[in-house]
Amino acid sequence: MTLRILVVEDEMTIAFMIEDMLVELGHEVVELAMRLPEALEAAQRADIDVAILDVNLDGLRSFPVADILIKRAIPFAFATGYGAAGLEEAYRNRPVLAKPFLSDDLRKLLSQAISA
Amino acid sequence: MFPNVGGQLGQLIRDYDWSATPIGPLEDWPQSLKSVTEMLLLSPVPIVLLWGEDGVMIYNDAYSAFAGQRHPRLLGSKVREGWDEIADFNDNVMRVGLAGKTLAFRDQELALERHGRLEPVWMDLDYSPVLDETGNPAGVIAIVVETTEKVLAQRRVQESERRFRALTMASSDIIYRMSPDWTEMRQLDGRSIMVDTEAPSIAWMDDYLLPEDRAATQAAIDEAIARLQPFQREHRVRRADGSVGWVFSRAVPVTDENGALVEWFGAASDITERVRATDHLRLVINELNHRVKNTLAMVQAIALRTFRHAANLGQAQKEFAARLMALAQANDLLTGERWAGASLFSAIRQAVEPHQHDAERCTIQGDDLNISPKTALALAMAMHELATNALKYGAWSNDHGLVAISWTVEGQRLLIEWRERNGPEVTAPTGRGFGSRLIERGLAGELGGKVLLHFDPEGIRCSIDAPISVVVGE
Numbered sequence: 001m002t003l004r005i006l007v008v009e010d011e012m013t014i015a016f017m018i019e020d021m022l023v024e025l026g027h028e029v030v031e032l033a034m035r036l037p038e039a040l041e042a043a044q045r046a047d048i049d050v051a052i053l054d055v056n057l058d059g060l061r062s063f064p065v066a067d068i069l070i071k072r073a074i075p076f077a078f079a080t081g082y083g084a085a086g087l088e089e090a091y092r093n094r095p096v097l098a099k100p101f102l103s104d105d106l107r108k109l110l111s112q113a114i115s116a
Numbered sequence: 117m118f119p120n121v122g123g124q125l126g127q128l129i130r131d132y133d134w135s136a137t138p139i140g141p142l143e144d145w146p147q148s149l150k151s152v153t154e155m156l157l158l159s160p161v162p163i164v165l166l167w168g169e170d171g172v173m174i175y176n177d178a179y180s181a182f183a184g185q186r187h188p189r190l191l192g193s194k195v196r197e198g199w200d201e202i203a204d205f206n207d208n209v210m211r212v213g214l215a216g217k218t219l220a221f222r223d224q225e226l227a228l229e230r231h232g233r234l235e236p237v238w239m240d241l242d243y244s245p246v247l248d249e250t251g252n253p254a255g256v257i258a259i260v261v262e263t264t265e266k267v268l269a270q271r272r273v274q275e276s277e278r279r280f281r282a283l284t285m286a287s288s289d290i291i292y293r294m295s296p297d298w299t300e301m302r303q304l305d306g307r308s309i310m311v312d313t314e315a316p317s318i319a320w321m322d323d324y325l326l327p328e329d330r331a332a333t334q335a336a337i338d339e340a341i342a343r344l345q346p347f348q349r350e351h352r353v354r355r356a357d358g359s360v361g362w363v364f365s366r367a368v369p370v371t372d373e374n375g376a377l378v379e380w381f382g383a384a385s386d387i388t389e390r391v392r393a394t395d396h397l398r399l400v401i402n403e404l405n406h407r408v409k410n411t412l413a414m415v416q417a418i419a420l421r422t423f424r425h426a427a428n429l430g431q432a433q434k435e436f437a438a439r440l441m442a443l444a445q446a447n448d449l450l451t452g453e454r455w456a457g458a459s460l461f462s463a464i465r466q467a468v469e470p471h472q473h474d475a476e477r478c479t480i481q482g483d484d485l486n487i488s489p490k491t492a493l494a495l496a497m498a499m500h501e502l503a504t505n506a507l508k509y510g511a512w513s514n515d516h517g518l519v520a521i522s523w524t525v526e527g528q529r530l531l532i533e534w535r536e537r538n539g540p541e542v543t544a545p546t547g548r549g550f551g552s553r554l555i556e557r558g559l560a561g562e563l564g565g566k567v568l569l570h571f572d573p574e575g576i577r578c579s580i581d582a583p584i585s586v587v588v589g590e
Binding site for chain 2: 010011012013014015016017020032033034035037038056058080081082085086098099100101
């Protein structure tokens, strides 16, 4: 099944890698947001099945983006260099991927997020 | 037989040749002298009688023990000769006593030689006149109670007390005393770090601890009491200036001579700065770890991207190495400024300099700005891609092409332009490679602005338009 995905990642090289990996997995990256304002806007508006969120966006936390997705009942997962320890208590039950990761890890993360 | 009492001294007095002394033979002693001699021989307290003008010495068993090796020579001797080292003192005693007056000394220190050397001795001394049959003072009776041990013990206690005071003054620690069950704080000397408690207080937990720390501290106290072992704990406290700080606190149980718990005595040092430094260090380590992971992810991304569609592996390896160098240099730029930000000019120059050493063929112009670390990194990576392209296909691929990099600030926007000229004629590419994607989408995304690549025939032009609020450093 092709998923429509929002990717929030503030490092451009990593953002493109995630995008490439997702495309190779047969999905469609409908939005790629590298900064919090764009990410909030995209989370509000985009027609997506699932989102992958970096936690630290140039010093700002992406949790407000997660809150919007929760309201919209859109599943999401975190991909972060901090690992699960970097998550606030309220988001600890969400699937999380520690950077760096492999394409296969990303595939598992997506299926976890969708089935959660 | 006289005297018919008095242990060893009774015997010695009977056997002594008193005729050689100013007192004369025993059978001639007046009744008053006999009575007082028998009285002192019966006493368990050290007593010496100094009879006559010369103070001839008559004493009991207890006094002989006090006299040490001076006994038995003292018996029958004149007091100023018997105790020659304190002759002046005894001259005064005789003078006062024979004048009918008493003398009393408490813990009087005198230097006596009783065991082969002169040593200080402390005594309680009571002197009273002894009257003869005519009612006149004929001698002086002295009760001698040695207090040397008591005085030395007191001195040791006083010295220990002084040393203890010095210790508490020398230390900058907060000092406190608690009741045996810790319900009451008896005293706390806060050393201006914490507010003093001068009178016993049962509200000490309210005064010094944070409500959320009370249970854990109480548990540590309970354990110390149960085991009668030192209490030791690092915990938060309210400080005198109202702030919350940290102390390392340690208290030991103090028992009386019967082993019963009297109180807990404790000292606490202010470790607020240390705790803060440790917390900060932990934060820095976490952040560093995050950045390392992130950088590795970037390296992974660059590797995947460079090798994915590589037609020529050797060429791809060179490109990969060059991109890693660009990343490493951009990182140097940031570490030089402790990751707080970097100069726009340096970020650009460091990215392009390795590709073009001839300053005339690469001009960089604009008023320098302090830019955020992320902007510096993204810009350096994009500039690297532009420079690589210029070297391969553009203005730096011949021997006279030029690149001009310039920027201006217009209102709230930073406008950067890369403009090539005098290179080979440009034809727009059919597809977009990693470089142009990184430049157009990547940089635009990171800066929250617009980045456009123009394939003008006379040279490639890249225009960057970013909100100043995003790019500037702190």
